Amino acid sequence: MSYGQSQVDTPVLLYDGTCGFCAESVRFVLRHDRKATLRFAPIDSVYGRAVIERHPESRETDSVLWVEPDGVNGGEHVFAHSAAAMRVASYLGGIWRLVELARLVPAPVRDAIYRLIAKHRHRLSGRLQCFVPTAEERSRFLT
Numbered sequence: 001m002s003y004g005q006s007q008v009d010t011p012v013l014l015y016d017g018t019c020g021f022c023a024e025s026v027r028f029v030l031r032h033d034r035k036a037t038l039r040f041a042p043i044d045s046v047y048g049r050a051v052i053e054r055h056p057e058s059r060e061t062d063s064v065l066w067v068e069p070d071g072v073n074g075g076e077h078v079f080a081h082s083a084a085a086m087r088v089a090s091y092l093g094g095i096w097r098l099v100e101l102a103r104l105v106p107a108p109v110r111d112a113i114y115r116l117i118a119k120h121r122h123r124l125s126g127r128l129q130c131f132v133p134t135a136e137e138r139s140r141f142l143t
Helices: 020-032 046-054 081-092 094-104 107-119
Strands: 012-015 039-042 064-069 076-080
Touching: 012 020, 012 046, 020 081, 039 046, 046 064, 046 076, 064 081, 076 081, 081 094, 081 107
Parallel strands: 012 039
Antiparallel strands: 012 064, 064 076
Protein backbone atom coordinates (compact mmCIF):
# COMPACT_ATOMS: atom_id res chain seq x y z
CA MET A 1 0.00 0.00 0.00
CA SER A 2 1.30 3.43 -0.86
CA TYR A 3 0.66 5.50 2.24
CA GLY A 4 1.57 8.62 0.31
CA GLN A 5 -1.52 8.26 -1.87
CA SER A 6 -4.09 6.77 0.47
CA GLN A 7 -5.14 7.14 4.06
CA VAL A 8 -5.48 4.48 6.67
CA ASP A 9 -8.84 3.60 8.22
CA THR A 10 -7.67 3.86 11.84
CA PRO A 11 -6.05 6.72 13.78
CA VAL A 12 -2.31 7.22 13.34
CA LEU A 13 0.06 8.84 15.80
CA LEU A 14 2.90 10.62 14.02
CA TYR A 15 5.93 11.21 16.23
CA ASP A 16 9.47 12.54 16.06
CA GLY A 17 11.48 9.41 15.30
CA THR A 18 14.72 11.00 16.54
CA CYS A 19 13.41 11.95 19.98
CA GLY A 20 13.82 9.69 23.01
CA PHE A 21 10.93 11.45 24.79
CA CYS A 22 8.66 10.76 21.80
CA ALA A 23 9.84 7.12 21.58
CA GLU A 24 9.07 6.68 25.26
CA SER A 25 5.63 8.23 24.67
CA VAL A 26 4.99 5.69 21.90
CA ARG A 27 6.04 2.88 24.27
CA PHE A 28 3.65 4.27 26.89
CA VAL A 29 0.76 4.31 24.40
CA LEU A 30 1.56 0.77 23.25
CA ARG A 31 1.52 -0.46 26.87
CA HIS A 32 -1.86 1.15 27.59
CA ASP A 33 -3.62 0.61 24.25
CA ARG A 34 -6.43 -1.86 24.96
CA LYS A 35 -7.96 -1.56 21.48
CA ALA A 36 -4.66 -2.18 19.64
CA THR A 37 -5.95 -0.38 16.55
CA LEU A 38 -3.81 2.75 16.73
CA ARG A 39 -1.06 2.94 14.12
CA PHE A 40 2.26 4.78 14.43
CA ALA A 41 4.67 6.45 12.03
CA PRO A 42 7.61 8.81 12.35
CA ILE A 43 6.77 12.29 11.08
CA ASP A 44 9.67 11.95 8.67
CA SER A 45 8.38 8.66 7.19
CA VAL A 46 6.77 8.38 3.75
CA TYR A 47 3.37 8.32 5.42
CA GLY A 48 4.19 11.27 7.70
CA ARG A 49 5.51 13.41 4.86
CA ALA A 50 2.39 12.59 2.81
CA VAL A 51 0.14 13.73 5.68
CA ILE A 52 2.05 16.99 5.96
CA GLU A 53 1.82 17.43 2.18
CA ARG A 54 -1.98 17.05 2.42
CA HIS A 55 -2.12 19.32 5.49
CA PRO A 56 0.51 22.04 5.05
CA GLU A 57 -0.73 23.79 8.21
CA SER A 58 0.96 20.92 10.09
CA ARG A 59 4.35 21.65 8.57
CA GLU A 60 5.61 23.51 11.66
CA THR A 61 4.77 20.66 14.04
CA ASP A 62 7.76 18.44 14.62
CA SER A 63 6.77 16.52 17.74
CA VAL A 64 3.38 14.74 17.59
CA LEU A 65 0.41 14.73 15.22
CA TRP A 66 -2.79 12.70 15.57
CA VAL A 67 -4.29 11.72 12.21
CA GLU A 68 -7.87 10.51 12.31
CA PRO A 69 -10.00 9.32 9.39
CA ASP A 70 -13.15 11.41 9.06
CA GLY A 71 -15.26 8.49 7.83
CA VAL A 72 -16.68 10.50 4.98
CA ASN A 73 -14.85 10.89 1.67
CA GLY A 74 -11.68 9.09 2.70
CA GLY A 75 -10.61 12.35 4.30
CA GLU A 76 -8.84 12.87 7.56
CA HIS A 77 -8.49 15.32 10.41
CA VAL A 78 -5.09 16.22 11.80
CA PHE A 79 -4.64 17.39 15.38
CA ALA A 80 -1.48 19.02 16.68
CA HIS A 81 -0.06 20.17 20.01
CA SER A 82 -2.35 19.80 23.03
CA ALA A 83 -5.27 18.68 20.85
CA ALA A 84 -3.19 15.69 19.70
CA ALA A 85 -2.27 14.81 23.28
CA MET A 86 -5.93 14.95 24.31
CA ARG A 87 -6.87 12.72 21.37
CA VAL A 88 -4.32 10.15 22.52
CA ALA A 89 -5.73 10.27 26.06
CA SER A 90 -9.29 9.93 24.78
CA TYR A 91 -8.29 6.98 22.60
CA LEU A 92 -6.61 5.21 25.54
CA GLY A 93 -9.76 5.68 27.64
CA GLY A 94 -10.04 4.80 31.30
CA ILE A 95 -8.23 7.08 33.71
CA TRP A 96 -6.34 8.69 30.82
CA ARG A 97 -9.55 10.41 29.71
CA LEU A 98 -9.06 12.78 32.65
CA VAL A 99 -6.50 14.57 30.46
CA GLU A 100 -9.50 15.82 28.50
CA LEU A 101 -10.26 18.12 31.44
CA ALA A 102 -7.50 20.25 29.94
CA ARG A 103 -10.20 21.44 27.51
CA LEU A 104 -11.26 23.77 30.34
CA VAL A 105 -8.00 25.64 29.75
CA PRO A 106 -8.04 27.93 26.70
CA ALA A 107 -6.31 26.33 23.69
CA PRO A 108 -3.63 29.05 23.38
CA VAL A 109 -2.57 28.42 27.00
CA ARG A 110 -2.63 24.61 26.55
CA ASP A 111 -0.63 24.89 23.36
CA ALA A 112 1.92 27.23 24.96
CA ILE A 113 2.53 24.64 27.69
CA TYR A 114 2.70 21.88 25.08
CA ARG A 115 5.20 23.86 22.97
CA LEU A 116 7.37 24.53 26.03
CA ILE A 117 7.58 20.79 26.74
CA ALA A 118 8.09 19.99 23.04
CA LYS A 119 10.88 22.55 22.79
CA HIS A 120 12.79 20.83 25.60
CA ARG A 121 11.77 17.23 24.83
CA HIS A 122 15.23 16.18 23.64
CA ARG A 123 16.72 17.28 26.97
CA LEU A 124 13.88 15.68 28.95
CA SER A 125 14.63 12.27 27.48
CA GLY A 126 18.35 12.22 28.12
CA ARG A 127 20.22 10.11 25.61
CA LEU A 128 18.26 8.81 22.66
CA GLN A 129 17.50 5.16 23.12
CA CYS A 130 16.75 3.21 20.01
CA PHE A 131 13.12 2.10 19.92
CA VAL A 132 12.68 -1.32 18.38
CA PRO A 133 9.08 -2.53 18.36
CA THR A 134 8.41 -6.17 19.08
CA ALA A 135 7.36 -8.43 16.21
CA GLU A 136 3.74 -8.11 17.35
CA GLU A 137 3.96 -4.28 17.50
CA ARG A 138 5.78 -3.94 14.17
CA SER A 139 2.61 -4.48 12.13
CA ARG A 140 1.16 -1.32 13.66
CA PHE A 141 3.96 0.90 12.34
CA LEU A 142 3.75 2.61 8.96
CA THR A 143 6.72 3.55 6.85
